[in-house]
Amino acid sequence: MKSDNIINLNSENTKSLLPQETINETIKESIVLVGNPNVGKSCIFNFLSGMYVDVSNFPGTTVALTKSIYKGKNIFDTPGIYGVSSFNDEEKVAKKIILNSDIILNVVNALHLERDLFLTLQLIDMGKRVTLVLNFADELKKRKIRIDTAKLSELLGVEVIETSAVNKTGLDKLDSAIENAKIGNQQLDLHFILQQVMEKNIPQAEALLILEGDEETSSKYEIGVGTADEREKIYIGRRNRVNEIVDTVEYEDSKKGEIFNLLGRLSLNPLTGLPILAVILTLVYFFIGDFISQRIVDYTENVIGKGVFEYNVKSFVADYTPSRIDVEIFDTQENLVSQKSFSFSDGLSSLPVLQKEFENYSKQPGAVSEFNFTNPFVRLFFGEFGVITMTITYLLFLLTPLVIGFYFVMALLEDSGYLPRLATMLDRAFNKIGLNGRAVIPIMLGFGCITMANITTRLLGTEREKSIVTAILQFVIPCSAQLAVITVLLSGAGLKSLLIFIGVIFTVLITLSTILNKMLPGESSPLLIDLPLMRLPRISNVIKKTFYRSYGFMKEAGFWFFVGALAIGIFELTGILSVWQDILAPFTTHWLKLPKEAANAFVMGMVRRDFGAAGLFDMKLTVEQITVAIITITLFVPCIASFVVMLKERGWKEGFTIWFGTWITAFFIGGLVAQIII
Amino acid sequence: MPNSTLDKARKGTAVTIIKLPSGIIRIQLIRLGITEGDTIKCIERLPGGTIVVQKNRQEIAVGYDLAKKIKVIIL
Numbered sequence: 040m041k042s043d044n045i046i047n048l049n050s051e052n053t054k055s056l057l058p059q060e061t062i063n064e065t066i067k068e069s070i071v072l073v074g075n076p077n078v079g080k081s082c083i084f085n086f087l088s089g090m091y092v093d094v095s096n097f098p099g100t101t102v103a104l105t106k107s108i109y110k111g112k113n114i115f116d117t118p119g120i121y122g123v124s125s126f127n128d129e130e131k132v133a134k135k136i137i138l139n140s141d142i143i144l145n146v147v148n149a150l151h152l153e154r155d156l157f158l159t160l161q162l163i164d165m166g167k168r169v170t171l172v173l174n175f176a177d178e179l180k181k182r183k184i185r186i187d188t189a190k191l192s193e194l195l196g197v198e199v200i201e202t203s204a205v206n207k208t209g210l211d212k213l214d215s216a217i218e219n220a221k222i223g224n225q226q227l228d229l230h231f232i233l234q235q236v237m238e239k240n241i242p243q244a245e246a247l248l249i250l251e252g253d254e255e256t257s258s259k260y261e262i263g264v265g266t267a268d269e270r271e272k273i274y275i276g277r278r279n280r281v282n283e284i285v286d287t288v289e290y291e292d293s294k295k296g297e298i299f300n301l302l303g304r305l306s307l308n309p310l311t312g313l314p315i316l317a318v319i320l321t322l323v324y325f326f327i328g329d330f331i332s333q334r335i336v337d338y339t340e341n342v343i344g345k346g347v348f349e350y351n352v353k354s355f356v357a358d359y360t361p362s363r364i365d366v367e368i369f370d371t372q373e374n375l376v377s378q379k380s381f382s383f384s385d386g387l388s389s390l391p392v393l394q395k396e397f398e399n400y401s402k403q404p405g406a407v408s409e410f411n412f413t414n415p416f417v418r419l420f421f422g423e424f425g426v427i428t429m430t431i432t433y434l435l436f437l438l439t440p441l442v443i444g445f446y447f448v449m450a451l452l453e454d455s456g457y458l459p460r461l462a463t464m465l466d467r468a469f470n471k472i473g474l475n476g477r478a479v480i481p482i483m484l485g486f487g488c489i490t491m492a493n494i495t496t497r498l499l500g501t502e503r504e505k506s507i508v509t510a511i512l513q514f515v516i517p518c519s520a521q522l523a524v525i526t527v528l529l530s531g532a533g534l535k536s537l538l539i540f541i542g543v544i545f546t547v548l549i550t551l552s553t554i555l556n557k558m559l560p561g562e563s564s565p566l567l568i569d570l571p572l573m574r575l576p577r578i579s580n581v582i583k584k585t586f587y588r589s590y591g592f593m594k595e596a597g598f599w600f601f602v603g604a605l606a607i608g609i610f611e612l613t614g615i616l617s618v619w620q621d622i623l624a625p626f627t628t629h630w631l632k633l634p635k636e637a638a639n640a641f642v643m644g645m646v647r648r649d650f651g652a653a654g655l656f657d658m659k660l661t662v663e664q665i666t667v668a669i670i671t672i673t674l675f676v677p678c679i680a681s682f683v684v685m686l687k688e689r690g691w692k693e694g695f696t697i698w699f700g701t702w703i704t705a706f707f708i709g710g711l712v713a714q715i716i717i
Numbered sequence: 718m719p720n721s722t723l724d725k726a727r728k729g730t731a732v733t734i735i736k737l738p739s740g741i742i743r744i745q746l747i748r749l750g751i752t753e754g755d756t757i758k759c760i761e762r763l764p765g766g767t768i769v770v771q772k773n774r775q776e777i778a779v780g781y782d783l784a785k786k787i788k789v790i791i792l
Contacts (some may be wrong), residue, residue: 121748126741153773154750182774267739274744278752285773303776307761307769463778467765475780476767566767566780567745 069113070217071136073162074146075155076119077571079174081105082204083146084116087213109217115140121154123161124253128497131255138244142168142220144213149173149186149201150572152289156281159195163223164233164277166243169197170220176201176209185290194284196224205577226280229273299573303460312464319457323448327487331444332519336437344436349428350401353410356421358387361413364397369405376405419608424646430604433647434597438488441519443589445487449480450584454576459568466566472549473556475500475566478508485516489648490596490681492516493688500564507555507563509689513677513697514704515548520649525669528655536666543670543712547704596684603679607646616642630710631667632717634658640668641675648678663717671709676701721791724766724784726759732770736788746787749777756792 070087074080088107105116115136118129125131137143143162147155162169171191179186192199198219202209225233236246241260248256250265251273257264265273305311357364367378379400387394401408412418420427452458462476469478478499485492492512496505517525529537610616623638631637636658643650655668676682676698686694726732733756737743750772751757761769766781779787 121745124744126745151773151775154748154775157748157750270744274747275752278747278750281750304761307778308763310764459778463767463769464763466767466778466780467763470765470781476778565742565783566778567742567749567783568778569749570769570776570778 068111069115069140070109070142070144071115071117071140072144072146073117073133073137073158074119075121075148075151075158076569078119078146078148078155079204080119080146081116083144083172083174083202083210083213084114086204086207086210088114110214120158122158123165123248124251125255134248134253134255137162137165137167138248140167142170142217144172144217144220145169146172146174149175149179150182150184152186153281153285154569156284157277160277160280161247163195163197164225164229165247166222166225168220169223170216171195171197171199172213172216173199173201174204177203177206183291187288187290191284191288194224194287197221226276229276232269303456303570303573306457306460307464309464312460316461316464319452327441327444327448327519328522331440332523335440335444339436339440340432344432345407348436349432350408352428353408353421354387356412356417357383357410360417361385363411363413364401365409365411366397366401367407367409368400368403369407371405415612419605419612422608424604424608424611426601426604426608429646430601434593434600437520438600439589439593441487442491442592443585445484445491445519446588446592447581447585449484450581450588451576454574454581454584456571456573459570460573462568463566463570472511472552473507473559473563474504474552475564477566477568478504481508482511482516485512485518486522487519488681489513489516489518489677490599490684491592493681493684494592494595496688501561503559503561504563506559506689506693507552509685509693510555510697510700511548511552513681513685514551514674514701515544517673518648518678518681520647521673524649524656525673528665528669532662532665536662536669539666539712539716540669540673543708544673547674547708551704596680599683599687600680603683604646607679626706626710630706630713631671632713633660633664633668637668641672644672644675645679645682648672648675661717663713666716667709667713670712671705674701674705674708676705721789722785723759723768723770723779723787723789724781726762726768726784726789726791728759728762731756731758731792732789733792734787734789738783738786742783750775751777 072080072084084105084107087109107114107116117133117136120130120133123130123134123137125134145159145162147159159169159171173186173188186201188199188201198216198221200209200212200216202212204210232250233243233246236249237243239260239262241249245256245260249260249262250269252264252267252270254264306315361384362382364381364383365378366381368376370376381393381397381400383390383393387397400406409423410421412422419425423429449458452461458480462479464476465479466476469476480498481492481495484495489512493509496508496512499505499508525540529540607616610619620638620642623641624635627633627638627641628635637655640650640655655665655672660668677685682694682698685697689697720735721732723732723734734751734753737746737751737753746752751770755772757770757772759768760771760776763769766784768779768781768784770777770779
């Protein structure tokens with residue numbers, strides 16, 4: 040690994056996140072990899088730089104820009120795009136890098152020449168030095184397709200090489216191909232129009248973008264963009280030329296269906312697709328719901344997080360500050376065997392005998408130590424909900440395994456080509472609530488972690504869709520931490536509870552999204568999605584992608600979990616939290632018909648959503664009360680971390696509207712159910 | 718069958734595109750290889766009207782509302 044620099048781009052301010060330094064460096068001498076999504080760009084980048092990056096199969100899930108060094112030159116990998124302009128974040132990022140580049144290594148999927156050459160011709164029209172890399176050349180032979188590369192090279196006027204990045208064949212030709220990159224053939228009529236713009240001292244690449252209606256570029260030179268007609272003339276001319284070229288260079292010997300193709304077809308139609316989805320979801324449930332959230336998280340959170348990490352940090356802190364430590368010993372059936380309380384008025388080491396006794400007692404198997412620090416500020420950082428102790432346990436030992444699990448499953452589904460087909464199958468259902476099929480991705484991720492899903496809403500086409508999905512996530516989708524507790528509560532409550540729960544939540548989902556769909560101005564974007572070939576996911580690819588995404592999420596969201604914990608800690612310290620509980624208490628007892636203590640459970644739900652539900656374990660509730668409680672808690676406010684991330688993504692006004700909305704809905708609906716069934 | 722729209726295409730039929738809607742979506746269609754005058758095959762028509770078309774080896778899913786705005790001749 041020589042050097043790396045991954046920049047995650049935020050949808051709002053692409054500019055500021057693309058450091059000036061990066062752009063300046065680009066000016067020096069740089070090679071840029073450009074191509075449509077799923078062409079194997081990243082594999083080639085990896086080969087050239089010796090460093091791996093994200094290879095994506097679902098068009099546009101992440102915008103990451105990666106830089107490395109190749110033979111003393113900067114080399115950039117860009118997000119997959121279908122053309123250079125400013126329609127979305129991926130394009131904006133790619134455009135900036137391309138405009139400042141010297142050599143473009145244009146990677147195309149040899150199986151999709153007709154689609155991919157459109158971008159190639161645009162790059163050639165920009166007057167850049169280009170080399171064309173025909174990737175997936177091995178697949179051509181399998182499918183009995185031949186491409187006359189010599190002819191293609193002649194027509195385009197640039198070097199063309201065949202590679203198969205996955206099998207690492209043809210990659211030895213990359214070195215000379217980069218050296219031989221040259222300016223390709225341009226159509227005469229376009230060349231003539233371009234010259235007129237270039238006379239105003241505008242470089243050819245930018246002149247082309249201006250003609251194609253790119254407002255970002257035209258405002259830089261303070262001249263008007265090309266008219267819609269001009270742009271279309273260029274686009275259609277280019278499209279026709281692509282078709283001509285493909286007709287000339289491509290020969291198909293025979294067409295052959297494949298088992299993967301069949302599977303792809305079957306997963307599109309609800310008749311066969313829904314059973315396939317059910318099978319996949321069951322497998323996912325066993326992997327995430329059972330394996331990760333039960334076994335792995337149980338170990339990491341309780342044994343490592345609380346038992347080792349928190350115990351040692353708190354013991355260390357207790358050495359310097361007064362505390363009372365309650366230790367309880369449980370047997371393997373989780374029955375309380377014995378308990379002891381230790382008081383240290385001046386730190387552990389001030390009473391060496393008692394300290395020894397405490398250490399021996401608390402290090403027995405099955406011991407759970409609760410540190411009560413006298414100093415409120417120490418409590419704020421190291422107490423039960425301490426900003427440092429609780430947040431680190433939560434982030435590293437509960438959330439990290441879950442996030443990794445979810446990203447792993449997503450990467451598998453993405454790499455196999457299933458995800459775009461799922462989006463297609465569900466498109467009509469999503470249309471009814473003002474969304475298109477792509478919205479399935481953030482909603483699926485929401486069952487893992489709402490905070491993670493809030494960030495993923497960026498991939499949706501319009502602000503309107505982002506608002507609807509964000510609201511759905513905060514109102515009705517229970518995250519995995521919460522689901523686990525709900526499952527336990529429901530398992531004791533029976534089928535009737537389950538049906539009422541699902542019925543109510545589903546009704547709220549439909550009502551909420553229908554209202555939003557009616558109320559929010561504008562139109563949602565229609566589904567238009569490229570379905571890549573189905574294939575077996577490559578496990579190394581999936582693992583590395585999972586790692587990069589999980590790391591990216593922690594880097595972006597991790598900090599906000601600390602901010603959230605600090606806010607709650609301050610509320611507790613100042614007594615606001617207990618005031619809140621007192622206000623909620625009458626609603627809880629009269630309207631929701633639950634015990635007064637349930638109000639604490641709701642307020643604690645703001646810290647972590649599972650705290651809210653877990654508080655209900657200790658109460659003696661009837662089946663009806665359990666039903667009301669889990670409905671209220673599911674609809675209740677998101678945890679503080681997802682609230683903060685939501686504010687960041689969607690702005691203050693929308694964030695607070697949704698937040699207060701969940702309060703009102705949770706209590707209103709929960710109470711309504713209580714009045715009916717209790 | 719002149720002046721039909723893409724959402725009316727049945728599974729397995731070929732259509733020739735006469736007119737695409739305007740705006741950004743038009744550019745996106747052109748980039749994906751769907752232009753006026755092209756003949757594409759409807760390989761799947763899902764309940765509700767989502768259309769999956771094929772052009773050469775490329776499969777593209779088109780939402781119902783968008784399909785309604787694409788004028789075609791069904792062959």
